[in-house]
Amino acid sequence: MTSAFPVGHTDRDALRAEVSRRLQQDAIDEGGDAGRDAVLDGLIAEVLREHNLVALAERRPPLSTQSEQSLRQSLRDSFLGLGDLQPYIDDPDVENIDVNGADTVFVSYAGKRPVQVGPIASSDDELIDMLQTLARHSGAQERRFDPGMPRLDLRLPGGARLFATMAVTQRVCVSIRRHRFPQLGLSDLADMGTISPGMVGLFGALVAARCNIVISGGMDTGKTTMARALCRAIEPWERIITIEDPYELGLDLDPAHPNVVAMQPREPNIEGQGGVDMTALVRWATRMRPDHVVVGEVRGGEVIPLLNAFNQGTDGSLTTIHASSTREAFMKIASYARQTREQLPFDVTFQLIGGGVDIVVQLGKNTDGQRFVTGIREVVDADATQVRSNEIYRPGPHRHAMLTGRFSDTMVDRLIEVGYDPQSLGARGSA
Structure with missing residues (x-):
């Protein structure tokens, strides 16, 4: 068994790169977003299975069930969500998220001061890629995010508000406001x-x-x-x-x-x-x-x-x-x-x-x-x-x-x- 990603390498970035390579090779034009989601889930499962087989062949322990589930979700979020930002968006106690580059991230929890957390992408380029994917699938109106349109302003699934800039700032910047109480009377x-x-x-x-x-x-x-x-x-x-x-x-x-x-x-x-x-x-x-x-x-x-x-x-x-x-x-x-x-x-x-x-x-x-x-x-x-x-x-x-x-x-x-x-x-x- 051979693999395109480095043998024995468990880094998410390498796994993501391999999923991305195979995703580009697959014909996913038909079926819309649902078809793309199904293809993506299949490719992630395939790449993780190959990784575990390579580990076994080299007499190394494969990923634990918990690690594999976490990695599977992280990979899925990197293509369909906001990567390692997604857990913060899903956290009901988070109010605001500020990103000043992929490795400089601040999270504000309800009633508390902002705290700095770990990187949410391996590089600014990966973060831009995630935002561009999000813009393409943001609803009926496709929104650009590139040097020709260096801002992105949209509502995320669940109602959070995202605003991002690039080119006009030294690094890609993202601000997310979560509405913790969407249906209060x-x-x-x-x-x-x-x-x-x-x-x-x-x-x-x-x-x-x-x-x-x-x-x-x-x-x-x-x-x-x-x-x-x-x-x-x-x-x-x-x-x-x-x-x-x-x-x-x-x-x-x-x-x-x-x-x-x-x-x-x-x-x-x-x-x-x-x-x-x-x-x-x-x-x-x-x-x-x-x-x-x-x-x-x-x-x-x-x-x-x-x-x-x-x-x-x-x-x-x-x-x-x-x-x-x-x-x-x-x-x-x-x-x-x-x-x-x-x-x-x-x-x-x-x-x-x-x-x-x-x-x-x-x-x-x-x-x-x-x-x-x-x-x-x-x-x-x-x-x-x-x-x-x-x-x-x-x-x-x-x-x-x-x-x-x-x-x-x-x-x-x-x-x-x-x-x-x-x-x-x-x-x-x-x-």
Whole structure:
């Protein structure tokens, strides 16, 4: 028995190279991904069997059952997943993964500081190869990852978000954000301490009253988790259109909402044709008879069609934005509108905010990783110089939201109409 890989060599890289060589020789064009998976599994089994036979012929112990199973999974992950990154992606306690080259990897576990772990590939070239394979099999839209398109932005199976760069950085870099709680509701957020028990009914009523909500906060403060929890309060028969870059909310994967259309921008092809941006998708979404439009994050020209949707009857919609306070969220929206092709002046944008946005929710995060609501503001109206609003909750002790104001009479009537008594919030100064 002879083998193309070094005799007696148990290094995974050599085994992977041999599987890759045989994979290229096999005809796997037919059968799609399922056919490729079957061929790959067969080749891995074949190469491992040959390796064990060579070991026996040389009077060396073959791989143990446990070692063979581990090696089999590692090889499979290197072709169909993310190699030695895959165990971290599958670990429910991992929140973030940062890769600064194949051998410089940091993993953040829930509520803990990042720790450096071992290499996740034998070289940067192998890591690039894994990412390119992942890009080719990422869904209906094939995504490139090469010097001509040096970034990769996509959703992994299971909902984690991956962003990678090459050529513009000294080494290939990867950032992965895992959403540990893909199907949490408002009660779950209360159990986690993100919102107070009294806010569960309030947020449910705001959704039922079809308020347009902006979720504001810094990086990694739980905005997507909050958006997902609010969406789970939407009745299952209502139609939801989501627009994200990339997919993160995963509402289209949630059995609680069967009528969901998830949309994502598309990069232009090599000829520069066929690109579709967030702005176009928001406009398209409003023509698809939505009950709710959800924009994963506002950060550019899509702010104008979104504000128009808020003002033209698509009530019950929501979005997220990066801002450090509920009031700053208004200026962020106005700044984005000013930078668009239309270059809307601030007074016009303020009028759109005042007429379309109902509620701004602010999120924060403390040093031990706990995420929580720090403020809630009701938008009442606007004039040429400012957005008029009521600060219902503001940061209190330890920055957690504290009741300090009251809703307008108009909002009180809307909440009462859906069966919620605003008096249940308690006295001012309570959480």
